[in-house]
Amino acid sequence: MTEDRSLWAWEAPGSVLDLSYSLAGTGRPVFTYDSARVVVTGGGAPAKWEGVGAATDLAAGEIMPDGSPLALTHIAYNSQRFIGNDNNNTGVIQWTEPGPGGHTTWPVVGPFYTEAEAAPDPVVALYANANEVFTFGTETTQVYSPDGALGFAVSASQQLGCSAAYSVISDDDDFAWLDNDKRFVTSNGRSFKVISSPGMAKDIANLAVISDCWGARIKFEGWDLLVWNFPTEKRSIYFDRVTEKWGEFRSTDANGEWIAWLPTSYFYTGTFGPAKNKHLVGLSDGTIGEITMDATTDMGLTLRGLSRTGFIDAGTFNRKKCERVDFQLRRDQAVGTLPTDARTEYRYRDTLGTWSPPDVLMLGGSYQPVVTKWAKGMFIQRQHEISFTNASDFVLAGATMTLTTAES
Known part of the structure; x- marks a missing residue:
């Protein structure tokens, strides 16, 4: 989808197809698919594309349980049904009839919708894995499993909300997202881990x-x-x-x-x-x-990489003497082929103040993988940084610091 919300199909490098369709709504596009079509929604009516021709409405004329036109912020596919959350802050999710049909009908009579009722918070996002559908509210998360009589039934709930509706990422059987306490978490819907x-x-x-x-x-x-x-x-x-x-x-x-x-x-x-x-x-x-x-x-533009440690104290606040720092690098780069030969730079600091002058580590002209920098002075805690700016290959396999610790 381009900025003007026009839909396109990317066929191959350098080849795109105009699908002659403008996606309704103002949200980010959320895509899913079944065996016959790709479906996308973005806060308004969902659209479909069946691999040829133009994209069209998935469910023209369908409504939500409150009687307003069908408008979904998210859509997923599970157990031969499309399922989405209504874009009206009601907490309602609704789904199609099962089977390989066109899924153009979203009934509002019978077991085709429900309201996430773990708390009165609105559902802001909906995603599915192979077995279940996850609904994310501003304060809670509910998990739904396919049910022969109800369509989908609640199988788990937890007091864990979502502060960014499009931050949810599928993590194999779990999901990861930014929760309502501004923490990144992963969860299977029953327990969670703060990462x-x-x-x-x-x-x-x-x-x-x-x-x-x-x-x-x-x-x-x-x-x-x-x-x-x-x-x-x-x-x-x-x-x-x-x-x-x-x-x-x-x-x-x-x-x-x-x-x-x-x-x-x-x-x-x-x-x-x-x-x-x-x-x-x-x-x-x-x-x-x-x-x-x-x-x-x-x-x-020039590629640039940087790796920086935290402050390392080696398990003691006694003063320490850095005898040497060893870097294991790939060093078989060609020399004399670029304006600047392949190199990386190392520097350190012992406070949040000024960094040391950089040590240059050349990456070309030698097959010896270990480069040693000697006698880097006394410190209590130290932060290290290695940076790389070049078009050559760069591989840092490891770095070690050899030190002696004073008695006090």
Whole structure:
């Protein structure tokens, strides 16, 4: 969907199809599908596209239980039914009849809708996994399971709300989202885990606008990331599910200075079709970018990476002497082929003040993977930083610090 809410189909690199349809509503588009069609809604009437021709209304003329035209903020597919939450703050969710039909009828008589009643909070989001449907309110979360008589019946509830309707990310059988206490959590609907680190929790608490946060899971190469974007606050943060550590995506401007990296959407094309295994991001200028390890620039701008530790005290506040710092790096880069040979820089600080002058670690002209920097002085606690700016490959396998501790 483009900024004017027109729907398009991306067929292959350089090839898009105008679906001649403008999506109703003002919310972010939420997509789902069954075996015959792709369905999308964005706060108004849901639309469908069946792979050819133009997109059309999914359920023209259908209504919500209060008698107003059908308008959904979110839609999902579960147990051969489409199911969505009404865009009227009533807490009502409704669904279609089961089966492979056109799903153009959304009855309001009989077992085809219900009101999430764990609390009187409105339902702001709805998502499904293979077995259940999750409804997210501002104060509570309810889980629904398919039911032969009722359509869907409540199977679990918990006192855990959602502060950003599009922050919800599917995490295999669980979901992750920004809750009503500004914490990032994961939950299966019965119990939950807070994944916000203390530092990240403080960062999020200081953000003024969080309601426009949207999330996506990016499984790319060896990474498995839960990514949350805050467009108003110009932040893009991620949680690495493998290392359980937090990081932030940024880009650089023409002067090499840090700026926000803020895609408007993310999509993985899957393993079938002419455009398989591509990680695509929508950009604010209307273009579609690809995340790939083959890129040597960030849309024409210089790639830059930075890794920074917290303050390390080695388990004691006694003074310590840093004998050496060893870096294990890939160092087989070509030299003399770029204006600046492949290199990285290391620096440190012992307070929140000034960083040390950088030590340059050359990445070319040698196959010896370990680089040692000697005699880095006395400290009580120390923060380390390594940064990289170049179009060459960069691999940091590890870093260790050798120290001696004073008796007092």
